[in-house]
Amino acid sequence: MAANEAKRSADLKVEGLQKRFGDVVALDGVSLDITSGELLTILGPSGSGKTTLLKVVAGFEKPDAGEVRIDGTDITALPPAKRDIGMVFQNYALFPHLTVRANVAFPLEMRNVARVEIDRRVGETLQLVELAGYDQRLPKQLSGGQQQRVALARAIVFNPRLLLLDEPFGALDRKLRETMQLEVRRLQRRLGLTTIFITHDQEEALVLSDRVAVMNKGRIQQVATTTEIYERPANDFVADFVGESNIFHGTVTEPGVISLEGGRRLLVNSTARTVGQRLGVLMRPERFSRGTNVFAGEVKEAVYLGVSFKLRIACDDGLELIVRQPARGELPAPGTRMSVSIDPGDIHVF
Amino acid sequence: MSSRLGGFLPAVPALLLLFFFFLFPVVRMLGYSVEGGSFEWYAKALGEGLYLQVFWNTFEIALFVTAICLLLGYPLGFLLATTTPFWATLGFIFVLLPLWTSVLVRTYAWMVLLGRNGVFNRLLVQSGLIADPLPLLNNFTGVLIGMVHVLLPYMVLPIYGAVRRVDPALISAAQGLGASNARIFRRVYLPLTLPGIFAGAVIVFVLSLGFYITPALLGGGRVIMVAVMIEQQVHQTLNWPFAAALSASLLVVTFAVYAAAQRFTRSATEA
Numbered sequence: 001m002a003a004n005e006a007k008r009s010a011d012l013k014v015e016g017l018q019k020r021f022g023d024v025v026a027l028d029g030v031s032l033d034i035t036s037g038e039l040l041t042i043l044g045p046s047g048s049g050k051t052t053l054l055k056v057v058a059g060f061e062k063p064d065a066g067e068v069r070i071d072g073t074d075i076t077a078l079p080p081a082k083r084d085i086g087m088v089f090q091n092y093a094l095f096p097h098l099t100v101r102a103n104v105a106f107p108l109e110m111r112n113v114a115r116v117e118i119d120r121r122v123g124e125t126l127q128l129v130e131l132a133g134y135d136q137r138l139p140k141q142l143s144g145g146q147q148q149r150v151a152l153a154r155a156i157v158f159n160p161r162l163l164l165l166d167e168p169f170g171a172l173d174r175k176l177r178e179t180m181q182l183e184v185r186r187l188q189r190r191l192g193l194t195t196i197f198i199t200h201d202q203e204e205a206l207v208l209s210d211r212v213a214v215m216n217k218g219r220i221q222q223v224a225t226t227t228e229i230y231e232r233p234a235n236d237f238v239a240d241f242v243g244e245s246n247i248f249h250g251t252v253t254e255p256g257v258i259s260l261e262g263g264r265r266l267l268v269n270s271t272a273r274t275v276g277q278r279l280g281v282l283m284r285p286e287r288f289s290r291g292t293n294v295f296a297g298e299v300k301e302a303v304y305l306g307v308s309f310k311l312r313i314a315c316d317d318g319l320e321l322i323v324r325q326p327a328r329g330e331l332p333a334p335g336t337r338m339s340v341s342i343d344p345g346d347i348h349v350f
Numbered sequence: 351m352s353s354r355l356g357g358f359l360p361a362v363p364a365l366l367l368l369f370f371f372f373l374f375p376v377v378r379m380l381g382y383s384v385e386g387g388s389f390e391w392y393a394k395a396l397g398e399g400l401y402l403q404v405f406w407n408t409f410e411i412a413l414f415v416t417a418i419c420l421l422l423g424y425p426l427g428f429l430l431a432t433t434t435p436f437w438a439t440l441g442f443i444f445v446l447l448p449l450w451t452s453v454l455v456r457t458y459a460w461m462v463l464l465g466r467n468g469v470f471n472r473l474l475v476q477s478g479l480i481a482d483p484l485p486l487l488n489n490f491t492g493v494l495i496g497m498v499h500v501l502l503p504y505m506v507l508p509i510y511g512a513v514r515r516v517d518p519a520l521i522s523a524a525q526g527l528g529a530s531n532a533r534i535f536r537r538v539y540l541p542l543t544l545p546g547i548f549a550g551a552v553i554v555f556v557l558s559l560g561f562y563i564t565p566a567l568l569g570g571g572r573v574i575m576v577a578v579m580i581e582q583q584v585h586q587t588l589n590w591p592f593a594a595a596l597s598a599s600l601l602v603v604t605f606a607v608y609a610a611a612q613r614f615t616r617s618a619t620e621a
Binding site for chain 1: 517519520522523524525526527528529530533537538541542
């Protein structure tokens, strides 16, 4: 079964998608390439256009311009029923009047699969999502996590060419969400299923993805691997949206040195930057330990977070920094003087 | 305890009203029907072929009206639930219009339309579609048309509500899973709107059983329903005990239909 599915799994190409709703531009020239078997997360705040993008791929919305291709075939004009795409909806969208078994059998029945074959595949898929024995239950008799598994089973049972997940874990509590994330990842790998996962939760994106596409205001801001997105964001938005960050802007005054607005000079590692160029600077709060850039200042706010202290430090040179330090010893009281430093290699310039 | 009593108080006027003007008359009527402790009027109502025939006619008409209302009402309710707000509002005005019109005006309007020289027949004859006027008035057909017209909203409204309650995500899901429109209707909309269909059918059927003015006028005295017969007993033969026995029988039958439908609905929605 797994081999069978891996063979059918497709690559997806989306090109120049435009979509407006009245005055609102939901998609403003979106292009994406997803290779066969890959799990790509689309990460963005609400209203960024990520759900519209998913609907266009699934066929529920027609784009104003641009095309969607699966394995090179243009499917932009194809209705959803003919696309062979499995989708898991935000609130699962299980048929409330059908049993678990009938829900999962639904896409197979729509494809006129033989009775015996339906029984076999439904059984196998329910086993795969660890719901064997629940087949005669109604959706309302299941917990949120179980409903989620049924939705997943229903979306993969017919060997779709593509799997789409639209913020599927939003309604689950944190523990269950983490379990489900790992489970989706395991299943997706095992089946080799090309998958697009939509979320506004950056942590979820980092856990799940091969690559992440960060979206804002109808545009893709950056598509890259999870480490790339975190370590080397392409712009302010990505740097700010993914993880905690200290973002500043400045001008290159000599190779390897950036003068921030306000006068502070920073040693950075980036090679051969043109003098006079305006750049963004990102310092992750957990990267302050030791280094040549030293900041002295006063603690304004200190929060104990179990693993770490989160400190807001007003520096003498006018900068305000968010710094994370391993939680050891006493939590520094507000007003405490302290200095932190960061290595040029830990400063990302963009 | 006092708070429970307090919650009960505002309902007292309505309960008093119901007691004096509804429950009390019904009990009085039941008393009439067994006057002198004899059940002879019930024996007559349910034992003589003529009266049984009227009961049967009433059922037949109610069934036909319900079936026609369902056939017309489902597509209409579905359309109203899925169209744009503008068309839905406009549609509702037309659907509800008969309820806002006086029974007599409505019924006489149908007589003008349906008569031998009525608007319909004149149009049909003049356009050459038919040679002779169709018998649309003073018969079964006329009664059906008039009753369906006024009872249609009772079918459309619950169906409209049921269709509106279907989560649009379910329809998207069904499409995405490969279902054609016909199959979406049969596998998703129909089962999920079944409670609305039952509710509408029960209301229409039960209301049909007690119809009086419409069959009396549009049936031209040739279509006798139970209510028409009761009126004749009260006004023409002045046989109050028999009228009461007929009324009580109709009441029991109506309750029985209602109870059976409730049970059926409950088992259907739980399955």
